[in-house]
Amino acid sequence: MAVAASMKNLIDTAHIIESKGTHKYSIIWLHGIGNSSDTYKDIFTQIQPPNTRIILPNAPQQWITIQGRQHYLRSWYEAEGTDIPKILQLNEAINELIDGELKLVKDASHIIIGGFSQGGSVSLIVGLFYSKQQLGGIVCCGSNVPFRDKISQLMGEYATKIPILVYHGKDDDRVKWDVTKTGLELLEKNGLKDNIQVVVEEGVGHTISEKGLHLIVMFITKQFKL
Structure with a gap:
């Protein structure tokens, strides 16, 4: 219950960089x-x-649990599997963040959700599931496609339309590219194809390179029409 309560107060513990100029x-x-x-x-x-x-x-x-051993860490969900109720609980908590921003910017296409590693995986699930309006985009860096056997249950009506950037290091030894690739193929079978941009960078491990950061900036600029 303690974890559930803290998930519902994400905005209270978040670091916020306020807009320079009018918040759009x-x-x-x-x-x-x-x-x-x-x-x-x-x-x-x-x-x-x-x-x-x-x-x-x-x-x-x-x-x-990571590789069979217990660790006390910041984590969005159990690293080696979780169930639908927990996924939905997490989704609801982050939806509160999105809804709060939607009240401010008035248009969900002006909101992008993204993340690195497990954070990117969560962003993918939340972005695909969100159905109030179509979000501006999803960014997944060094991330796996989680909950593959449940993915069709987690897709909202805008899942096949929302722009998605997937960036991955070819030499990532924590989240193997081949595993992520298999997950992306599953998304394609569920109708996500034309809306996904995939960039795999040679010689990069479990990190975001300068090139990757530039791709993220370009993606944001394009989706926000800046």
């Missing part, structure tokens, strides 16, 4: 396992688009 757009960026908003606040301060508010939530600290 919002970016929600989710960190990976063991990281926090501190990992990205300097990066997004540097690349912050005009008129854009950036929300960097912090996942709750909880016990998770």
Whole structure:
């Protein structure tokens, strides 16, 4: 219950970079396992688009299993599997963030959700499931496609239309590209094809390179029509 309660208060613990100028757009960026908003606040301060508010939530600290061992880390969900009720609970909590931004910017196409590693996986699920309006886009970096046997249950009416950027290091030894590729093929079978841009960078591991960061900026610029 403690984890559930903290998930519902994501905005209270988030690091927020307020818009420079009139707030017209919002970016929600989710960190990976063991990281926090501190990992990205300097990066997004540097690349912050005009008129854009950036929300960097912090996942709750909880016990998770990694390679058979227990670790107490910030994590969006159990690393080695979870169930539909927990997924929906997580989705509801992040939806509250999206809905809060929607009240401010008035148009869901002015909101992009993204993240790195597990944060990117969560962004994918939340973005595909969101059905109030079509979001501006989803960014997944170094991420897997989670809950594959349940993916069709987690897709909203805009899932096949929302622009998605997938960036992955070819030499990623934590989230193997071949595994992610298999997940993307499953998404394609469920109708997601023309709306996904996939970039795999040679010589890059479990990180975002300068090229990857540039791709993210270009994606945001395009979707927000800046």
